[in-house]
Amino acid sequence: MAKSCKGLAMELVKCLSETDCVKKRPYKECAGEKVPNITSECVGLRETYFNCKRGQVDMRARIRGNKGY
Structure with missing residues (x-):
């Protein structure tokens, strides 16, 4: 996983872990x-x-820089 998106991925997992959806499904x-x-x-x-x-x-985005996190 690229470093620029790693923080977003961790926040998404944290957010999803607090929902009821994850208790029933992956x-x-x-x-x-x-x-x-x-x-x-x-x-x-x-x-x-x-x-x-x-x-x-x-x-194009790679040349300009990734604006992820």
Whole structure:
């Protein structure tokens, strides 16, 4: 895992661990839900984390620098 997205990933896991969704299903299923049973804070962290990971693959973002965390 890249260092620039590691902090976001840890915050997302922390946020998801506090939801009821994780008590019934794995983290991966809860993070990927279309209609979230998670808080809006976790949804925001999820979108930011996915954009951070996408930015690592996009060569334009890699040249300019990753704006993840």
